[in-house]
Amino acid sequence: MNATALEKLQAAFPEATISTVLDSAVIAVQPERLIETLSHLKNDKDFKFSLLLDVTAIDYLEYPVAQEARFALVYTLRNWQKNMVVQVRTPVHDPDAGVPTATHLWDSANWGEREVYDQYGIRFIGHPDLRRILNHWQFKGHPLRKDYPIKLGQICYETDSMEKEIRARLALKGVSQSTMQDINTEIMFLNLGPSHPVTHGAIRILTALDGETIVANVNEIGYLHRGFEKTAENLTYNQVIPLTDRLNYCSALMNNIAYVKAVESWLGIEITERTKFMRVVMSEFFRIQDHLVCIAANLVDMGGLTNYWYLYNEKEASYDLISRLTGARLTSSFTRIGGMYRDFYEGWEADMENHIKNIEKGVSDSYKLVAQNRIVHDRTQGVCVMSKDLALSYGFTGPCLRASGVPFDLRKDAPYYNYDAFDFEVPVGTKGDLYDRLMIRYEEIFQSIKIIRQAMKMIPEGPIFVSDHRVALPPKSQVYGKIEGLANHFKLIFEGVKTPPGEWYDSFEAANGELGFHFVSDGSGRPYKVKVRPPCFYIMGGFHEMVEGSMIADAVINLGCINIIGGELDR
Amino acid sequence: MSVTVKIMERKGSSFLEKIYLFEIFKGMRVTLGHLWRNLCDNSRLYVRHYPEVKPEITPRWRGRHRLTTHEDGTVKCVACFMCQTNCPAKCIMIEAGERMDGKSEKVPVRFDIDLLECIYCGYCVEACPMDAIRMDTGIFSVTSYDRESVFVGIDELLATKGAFDEEEYKKGGA
Ligand code: SF4
Ligand code: SF4
Numbered sequence: 001m002n003a004t005a006l007e008k009l010q011a012a013f014p015e016a017t018i019s020t021v022l023d024s025a026v027i028a029v030q031p032e033r034l035i036e037t038l039s040h041l042k043n044d045k046d047f048k049f050s051l052l053l054d055v056t057a058i059d060y061l062e063y064p065v066a067q068e069a070r071f072a073l074v075y076t077l078r079n080w081q082k083n084m085v086v087q088v089r090t091p092v093h094d095p096d097a098g099v100p101t102a103t104h105l106w107d108s109a110n111w112g113e114r115e116v117y118d119q120y121g122i123r124f125i126g127h128p129d130l131r132r133i134l135n136h137w138q139f140k141g142h143p144l145r146k147d148y149p150i151k152l153g154q155i156c157y158e159t160d161s162m163e164k165e166i167r168a169r170l171a172l173k174g175v176s177q178s179t180m181q182d183i184n185t186e187i188m189f190l191n192l193g194p195s196h197p198v199t200h201g202a203i204r205i206l207t208a209l210d211g212e213t214i215v216a217n218v219n220e221i222g223y224l225h226r227g228f229e230k231t232a233e234n235l236t237y238n239q240v241i242p243l244t245d246r247l248n249y250c251s252a253l254m255n256n257i258a259y260v261k262a263v264e265s266w267l268g269i270e271i272t273e274r275t276k277f278m279r280v281v282m283s284e285f286f287r288i289q290d291h292l293v294c295i296a297a298n299l300v301d302m303g304g305l306t307n308y309w310y311l312y313n314e315k316e317a318s319y320d321l322i323s324r325l326t327g328a329r330l331t332s333s334f335t336r337i338g339g340m341y342r343d344f345y346e347g348w349e350a351d352m353e354n355h356i357k358n359i360e361k362g363v364s365d366s367y368k369l370v371a372q373n374r375i376v377h378d379r380t381q382g383v384c385v386m387s388k389d390l391a392l393s394y395g396f397t398g399p400c401l402r403a404s405g406v407p408f409d410l411r412k413d414a415p416y417y418n419y420d421a422f423d424f425e426v427p428v429g430t431k432g433d434l435y436d437r438l439m440i441r442y443e444e445i446f447q448s449i450k451i452i453r454q455a456m457k458m459i460p461e462g463p464i465f466v467s468d469h470r471v472a473l474p475p476k477s478q479v480y481g482k483i484e485g486l487a488n489h490f491k492l493i494f495e496g497v498k499t500p501p502g503e504w505y506d507s508f509e510a511a512n513g514e515l516g517f518h519f520v521s522d523g524s525g526r527p528y529k530v531k532v533r534p535p536c537f538y539i540m541g542g543f544h545e546m547v548e549g550s551m552i553a554d555a556v557i558n559l560g561c562i563n564i565i566g567g568e569l570d571r
Numbered sequence: 572m573s574v575t576v577k578i579m580e581r582k583g584s585s586f587l588e589k590i591y592l593f594e595i596f597k598g599m600r601v602t603l604g605h606l607w608r609n610l611c612d613n614s615r616l617y618v619r620h621y622p623e624v625k626p627e628i629t630p631r632w633r634g635r636h637r638l639t640t641h642e643d644g645t646v647k648c649v650a651c652f653m654c655q656t657n658c659p660a661k662c663i664m665i666e667a668g669e670r671m672d673g674k675s676e677k678v679p680v681r682f683d684i685d686l687l688e689c690i691y692c693g694y695c696v697e698a699c700p701m702d703a704i705r706m707d708t709g710i711f712s713v714t715s716y717d718r719e720s721v722f723v724g725i726d727e728l729l730a731t732k733g734a735f736d737e738e739e740y741k742k743g744g745a
C-alpha cells in the first residue's frame with residue numbers, strides 16, 4: 001500500500017494503530033469500534049473496500065508473546081480498483097459474549113463469521129444464521145482452539161434437517177404459511193445431493209420448490225472437511241505443501257505455488273528468475289486444466305456429452321507431461337519454499353507445445369459446438385444472474401466475478417512473477433449470467449495458452465532454487481559426502497524452515513479466484529496458524545442468490561459452472 | 572507488453588443462430604469430422620488397453636517404496652529416523668538395532684510403511700541422507716483384499732528392485 005493511502009487511513013482512524021505488513025495495512029481497533037471502522041472502510045468514497053475477502057480468528061493460547069486477549073478477530077478487505085488490502089483486527093475478550101456482526105455490510109461475512117464461530121467458538125451478535133458450517137451440527141467444541149486435541153474425532157449420527165433454515169429463507173422471500181399449504185401453490189422440499197452426480201462431489205442443496213421453480217434454497221457444506229488448518233499447525237512449512245495439493249485438486253500445482261509464494265513473501269526471499277517463469281508456465285497450464293474440467297463437466301450437465309471427450313481427452317493427455325515432470329498425476333507436491341522440487345525434464349518444451357496445440361484444437365472444437373448453439377444460449381443466457389454489486393458483496397473473485405463485469409484479476413492488478421511483462425487479455429462479462437461464466441472460462445484457456453507460449457520463449461536458464469541455506473536443502477552430493485551439508489540437512493528437516501514471528505496475508509490468482517493464505521508465525525518452523533481463503537467457499541455462499549427463481553435444471557448447471565471443488569470448499 | 576481487459580461479446584442474437592438448424596449442421600460438421608478421422612486412423616484415439624498395456628512410468632514417478640542396499644547386499648539404511656520425521660502422514664515406523672558388520676552404528680530391525688496412510692509425497696526420499704529409501708519401483712497400483720498386506724515391512728521393502736537403471740534414475744533429478 002502506498003504512503004498517501006496510509007496517511008488517509010491514519011487520518012480517518014486517528015485512534016487506531018495502523019501498521020503495514022507486506023502490501024497490506026493492518027488496523028487494530030477495539031471491539032466497540034469494529035463495526036464503525038468496517039462500515040467507514042466500506043462506504044467512504046476514499047476507501048470503498050467493496051470486497052470482504054475473509055474473516056478469521058487467532059487463538060493466542062500457546063503464543064510465546066503475550067497478547068491483549070486470548071482471541072483476535074481479523075477481517076481482510078480489498079479495494080479492487082486501487083489494489084489495496086486492509087486487515088482490521090480486534091481483540092476478543094469474551095468469545096461467548098461475542099462481537100457485533102458485519103453481515104449487514106457484506107454478505108460474505110455470513111459464511112465467514114459462521115466459520116469463525118464453528119472453528120473458534122466466537123459468537124457474532126446479530127448474525128442471522130449463526131451455526132456450524134464445516135463441522136457437523138452434532139460436533140462439540142471448536143477444533144481450531146489450541147486446547148482442542150487434534151486426535152479427537154467426532155462422528156455425526158444424524159443428518160441436520162435444516163428445516164428451520166429453509167423455512168426462514170421462505171419467510172424472507174415472502175412465502176407465507178398459507179401459500180405453503182394451499183393445494184395449488186404447495187411448497188415441496190427437495191434435496192439435491194449430498195451424494196448425487198449433479199453435485200460433482202458432496203454438497204447438500206436443499207431447495208423449496210413451487211413446481212420446478214426454486215423458491216428458496218439453503219446449502220450444507222463440510223462433507224469433505226479434513227481439518228487442513230489444524231493439520232497444518234502440526235507440520236513444518238514444507239510438510240504442508242502435499243496437503244495443499246488436496247485443496248483444489250483440479251489444479252494442485254497452483255495451490256503449491258500459491259502456498260509457497262505466501263511463505264516466501266514473508267521471508268523476503270527473491271526466488272530465481274527461472275523459478276518465476278516455471279511457476280508462471282505451470283500455473284497457467286493448471287489454470288487450463290481447471291477450466292477444462294469445469295467446462296467439460298458443465299456441458300455434460302447440460303447434455304452436451306461430445307464436448308466432454310474433446311476437452312477431457314486433452315486433459316487426460318496432459319497428465320503425461322504432469323507425471324513426467326512432478327512424479328504424480330494428481331498430487332504434484334512440486335514446489336518447495338525457495339524454489340521447485342525439480343527442474344523441467346529434458347524435452348519438456350516439445351511436450352508442452354504438443355499439449356497446448358492439442359488443447360487448443362480440442363477447446364476450439366468444443367467452442368464451435370457451443371458458441372452459436374441456440375440450445376446453449378437458451379439454457380444459459382439470462383439464467384442465474386449475479387449482479388455486479390451482489391457478486392462483490394458475496395466476496396466473489398476470479399472468473400465468476402469477472403463474469404459479472406468487474407475487471408479484477410490479481411495478475412493484472414497486483415502482478416507477481418513478472419505477469420506485467422506478458423501480453424494477454426482479461427476477459428470480462430457483462431451480465432453475470434451462466435453464459436458469461438462459461439464463455440469467460442473458454443477465453444481464459446486461450447489467454448493462458450498465449451501466456452505459456454510467451455513464457456516458454458522468455459524462460460532463462462539457471463538454478464531453480466535460491467542458494468540461501470536457511471531454506472534450501474543442500475544438494476545431495478554434499479549431504480552424502482560433507483559433514484556441513486549433512487548438519488544443515490538435518491537441521492532443516494528436523495526444525496523446518498523458520499519464519500520470523502508475525503502475521504501476514506498473501507494472495508494468488510488461482511483458477512477459481514483469489515486464493516489467499518493468512519499466516520501467524522511464532523518464529524518456529526511450524527506455522528502457528530494457517531488460514532486458507534478458498535475462492536469457491538465464498539462463491540458457494542452466494543449460490544442461493546443465483547438459483548432462487550430458476551428451475552432445478554438451472555441450479556444443476558449453475559453448480560457446475562461456478563466450479564465448486566470440495567477439497568477447497570471444505571478443506 | 573500489456574495486460575488489457577476484453578469485454579466478451581455475447582452471441583445468439585443473429586437470425587442464423589436463432590433458426591437453430593443452420594448452426595446445428597455446422598456443429599455436426601465438427602463431430603462428423605472427428606468420426607471420419609477416427610474411422611480412417613484409430614491409432615490416435617486416447618484409449619489404453621489397461622491392464623495389458625501399462626501406462627508410462629517415468630523415473631521421477633513416486634511409486635511404492637523400497638530400501639536400497641550396498642553393493643554387497645547389506646542394507647544402506649542407518650536408522651536415522653529422518654524419513655520418519657519428514658513424513659507428513661506419519662506412516663513410517665522404524666525400530667533401530669545395533670549393527671554388527673561395522674558399516675554403521677545402527678540398522679533398522681523394523682521398518683514398516685503403512686501404505687494406506689502414505690500420501691506418496693516423496694518427502695521420505697528427500698529426507699534420507701543415505702539414499703537408502705527410494706520410490707523408483709514403478710509400482711503405481713497397491714491393492715489388496717485386507718489391510719495387513721498393504722502394511723509393508725523391511726523384508727518386502729528390501730526385496731523389491733528398482734525399475735530404472737542408475738543413470739536414468741539420476742537423470743530424473745534425484
Ligand atoms: S511418500 Fe510421503 S507419506 Fe509416504 S512414506 Fe514417504 S514421506 Fe511418508
Ligand atoms: S531410510 Fe534413510 S532417512 Fe530413513 S532411517 Fe534409513 S537412512 Fe534414515
